[in-house]
Amino acid sequence: MTASLIPTLPGAYYTDPDIFRQEQERVFEVMWFCAVRSSDVPTPGKFRTVQIGRESVLVSRARDGAVKAFLNICRHRGAQLCLEAEGEVKRAFQCPYHAWTYGLDGKLVAAPNLTKMPDVDRVEYGLVNVHVREWLGYVWVCLADKPPSFEDGVVGACTERLGDAEAIGHYDVAGLSVGRRIVYDVAANWKLIVENFMECYHCATIHPELTEVLPEFADGLAAQYFVGHGAEFGEDVKGFTIDGSEGLDLIPGVGEDQDRRYYAITIKPTVFVNLVPDHVIIHRMFPMAADHTIVECDWLYVPSVVESGKDVSASVELFHRVNQQDFDACERCQPAMGSKVYANGGVLVPSEHHIGAFHDWVQEKVGDIVAGS
Numbered sequence: 001m002t003a004s005l006i007p008t009l010p011g012a013y014y015t016d017p018d019i020f021r022q023e024q025e026r027v028f029e030v031m032w033f034c035a036v037r038s039s040d041v042p043t044p045g046k047f048r049t050v051q052i053g054r055e056s057v058l059v060s061r062a063r064d065g066a067v068k069a070f071l072n073i074c075r076h077r078g079a080q081l082c083l084e085a086e087g088e089v090k091r092a093f094q095c096p097y098h099a100w101t102y103g104l105d106g107k108l109v110a111a112p113n114l115t116k117m118p119d120v121d122r123v124e125y126g127l128v129n130v131h132v133r134e135w136l137g138y139v140w141v142c143l144a145d146k147p148p149s150f151e152d153g154v155v156g157a158c159t160e161r162l163g164d165a166e167a168i169g170h171y172d173v174a175g176l177s178v179g180r181r182i183v184y185d186v187a188a189n190w191k192l193i194v195e196n197f198m199e200c201y202h203c204a205t206i207h208p209e210l211t212e213v214l215p216e217f218a219d220g221l222a223a224q225y226f227v228g229h230g231a232e233f234g235e236d237v238k239g240f241t242i243d244g245s246e247g248l249d250l251i252p253g254v255g256e257d258q259d260r261r262y263y264a265i266t267i268k269p270t271v272f273v274n275l276v277p278d279h280v281i282i283h284r285m286f287p288m289a290a291d292h293t294i295v296e297c298d299w300l301y302v303p304s305v306v307e308s309g310k311d312v313s314a315s316v317e318l319f320h321r322v323n324q325q326d327f328d329a330c331e332r333c334q335p336a337m338g339s340k341v342y343a344n345g346g347v348l349v350p351s352e353h354h355i356g357a358f359h360d361w362v363q364e365k366v367g368d369i370v371a372g373s
């Protein structure tokens with residue numbers, strides 16, 4: 001018989017800058033990373049900058065409408081090209097230092113005295129491209145020279161969780177519109193946030209509103225514990241809202257078996273997908289330091305709901321509150337990760353044992369480096 005309690009990762013995994021650096025190199029900078037919503041860069045010249053591992057990445061849209069992502073660094077002497085988190089350029093990105101200028105396709109198009117340097121190849125000295133994929137209406141980027149399979153890694157995570165390759169398609173996530181975005185600045189390691197999302201042992205204690213809507217969560221078994229399982233709404237619950245009142249327009253493709261249910265997916269390393277019949281909630285994490293993570297959370301609705309200006313606040317409020325409750329819990333744990341009490345880690349109860357697989361995965365990625373060495 002398996003022991004009731006199995007160990008977590010040692011505390012150093014949540015505090016040690018060397019381990020965080022390994023994660024940057026071996027996880028965030030080589031896996032597919034969900035960067036921005038495609039509608040954040042709706043037209044040519046609109047851009048967003050995001051932190052992925054140790055790199056700043058510039059996501060933009062070229063003249064032909066294709067999404068592009070570049071390392072946000074001037075090829076001349078290395079000035080950061082765009083300092084803003086978001087913005088728009090007319091025709092080109094111009095470096096504010098010596099005015100090297102790059103087209104929306106990344107090519108070097110102008111620089112002071114460039115015509116007197118005919119040997120300078122404009123593609124070679126263009127911005128460095130990174131790999132881009134669009135899926136679920138998001139721009140996913142990979143900084144590795146040879147990206148891993150998107151189908152196996154990203155799409156596969158959804159299929160594995162939902163137990164059916166077609167299931168995610170019913171929500172038409174790419175066709176939904178952003179009804180609300182909330183950005184959370186969380187003073188906790190990204191893995192605490194993942195672990196928290198994967199279990200529901202805490203639901204009865206800290207999520208009174210959520211357990212009202214999803215009564216089975218009060219028993220502590222997360223939807224992510226069973227393959228293909230969606231937690232059912234309580235009998236008197238009309239919608240996935242703060243008070244169980246009616247939700248918004250149903251997503252048309254959602255099947256009968258998916259109606260009145262909540263599904264949750266973790267796409268490693270940094271994405272959570274939450275599916276309910278009338279909206280989809282997507283969390284994207286940006287790990288900034290061992291003890292600091294920014295989480296961008298989008299609430300997505302059928303476009304007509306957003307266009308008509310319907311009040312989505314009762315809908316948004318439920319998971320916003322869940323987020324606050326969860327992130328407070330993570331922040332409460334973070335300082336303890338450096339304590340001698342947690343030097344060898346804590347423990348997982350049986351309903352959390354599946355988190356052990358996540359820990360094995362992290363250890364495999366990071367390797368057997370000794371903390372603090």
Ligand code: FES
Nearest residue numbers: 074076077095098
């Ligand atoms: S560093 Fe960008 S133009 Fe010189």
Ligand SMILES: [Fe+2]
Nearest residue numbers: 196202207326
């Ligand atoms: Fe939670």
